[in-house]
Amino acid sequence: MEEVIYVNQPLSSRVIMELLDKHPHLKKIQCPPSLYRRTSTKYLDALNELGIEVESVEKKGRPRKYKKNDVIKVQGMLKKGFSPKNISEKLGIPTKSVYYLKDTHLKPGRKSKYNTKTRQKVKKMFKDGYNAKEISKKLKIPPRTVYYILRG
Secondary structure, eight states, rough: OOOEEOOOOOOHHHHHHHHHHHOTTEEEEOOOHHHHHHHHHHHHHHHTTOEEEEOOOOOOOOOOSSSSHHHHHHHHHHHHHHHHHHHHHTOEEEEEHHHHHSSSSSSSSSOSOHHHHHHHHHHHHHHHTOOOHHHHHTOOOOOHHHHHHHOO
């Protein structure tokens, strides 16, 4: 029974011993190119004598969870006017994934509590010499929000 494992940590004597203990039928160790270049030739030779090949593998990553068909479904539903939350419920995928799969420039999150007129009023009052605390009291807006509006 030939066993192949993928390692993404530097091959040290301790790591090699742990691998040999866990995988007695080990025949091949795969690792990223950057890690392979840093591995000592002593370790590579010793593993080779044990009949274990160490090979550099270009790309080893997490497989994609959603297929092209899912992306097309999400984008189609968005074009038809479905909200990301509705799409999430209908397709049984997390709302965050809907935002990830979309191709449009929708922004997740809440809409601003204060309209453009109020924001302009805050900025005008600031230009007229009012400080954030005074603006906050007059317009009944939290000081933190006043600072946020002035920053944006």
